[in-house]
Amino acid sequence: MKWRRFVSLTILAVLILMDIVFYGTVFIFLDDWVGLHSSAGLTNAVIFTVLASLTLFSFLVCVFTDPGVVPSGYFPDIETSDGSDQESRETEALTKHCDKCSAYKPPRAHHCRVCRRCVLKMDHHCTWINNCVGHRNYKAFFLLVVYATISSLYSTVIIVGCGVQKDWESAGTLRLKTFYITSGVMISLLSLTLGTLLGWHIYLLTRNRTTIEYYAETRAVWLAKKSGQIYRHPYDVGVYRNLTMILGPHMLKWLWPSASSHVKDGTSFPTVRDSL
Ligand SMILES: [Zn+2]
Numbered sequence: 001m002k003w004r005r006f007v008s009l010t011i012l013a014v015l016i017l018m019d020i021v022f023y024g025t026v027f028i029f030l031d032d033w034v035g036l037h038s039s040a041g042l043t044n045a046v047i048f049t050v051l052a053s054l055t056l057f058s059f060l061v062c063v064f065t066d067p068g069v070v071p072s073g074y075f076p077d078i079e080t081s082d083g084s085d086q087e088s089r090e091t092e093a094l095t096k097h098c099d100k101c102s103a104y105k106p107p108r109a110h111h112c113r114v115c116r117r118c119v120l121k122m123d124h125h126c127t128w129i130n131n132c133v134g135h136r137n138y139k140a141f142f143l144l145v146v147y148a149t150i151s152s153l154y155s156t157v158i159i160v161g162c163g164v165q166k167d168w169e170s171a172g173t174l175r176l177k178t179f180y181i182t183s184g185v186m187i188s189l190l191s192l193t194l195g196t197l198l199g200w201h202i203y204l205l206t207r208n209r210t211t212i213e214y215y216a217e218t219r220a221v222w223l224a225k226k227s228g229q230i231y232r233h234p235y236d237v238g239v240y241r242n243l244t245m246i247l248g249p250h251m252l253k254w255l256w257p258s259a260s261s262h263v264k265d266g267t268s269f270p271t272v273r274d275s276l
């Protein structure tokens, strides 16, 4: 049953973590630092609530959006493949065949062992959303990492700021100090982890690579270097175009996870050769 995919311990764990970070940041640390009834407290609470809501929304879009299924009856366009003679065309067609699905797969599609099917422009299978990250939900996944990183950094500033400003002489019991230090360390580690993931996906997004392609092309880069050439990723058509292909043509919609009407069918992608 399809709905079973949404009943997952990892999804529950992420939702609980979001709840804990939100509750702790607003109702414990921010309240303790400036008070929620002050204008500074209220302003920060509203900003943090908006960021947390965007993180939650992006997460839900990632979970509920199908990453992209190969259209039934799909057949690779071997006429436009690199092979010029019949034999090389057949070889090309074979590499685009998935033995497990007994079907052809479009360029950039890969078979996911967890989902047990081919996924269009597969990036990776993400345990935390219990879903593949692929053609249709990569934008939501990217924005999830963006909003989660900003929220986490915001929370770090509030928790650490509160700890630094606190009058430990009069209020500091050992238990309270331990709680503050543990919270500060945990949220800093979360920010660092998310920040690293964000940096990685900014790199991939601006160069129009998936995680799978990045690791797969290591050999191609090496071979090109060996023969004195420079390897060029076929789908890297320039930073701005790469960005608009994922985030959309209208900048105003770039930051909205479900604004994905620009997403094409995912069976073909513009290449460097097209723009020559
Ligand atoms: Zn497959």
Ligand SMILES: [Zn+2]
Binding pocket: 112, 113, 114, 115, 116, 119, 124, 125, 126, 131, 132, 133
């Ligand atoms: Zn998968």
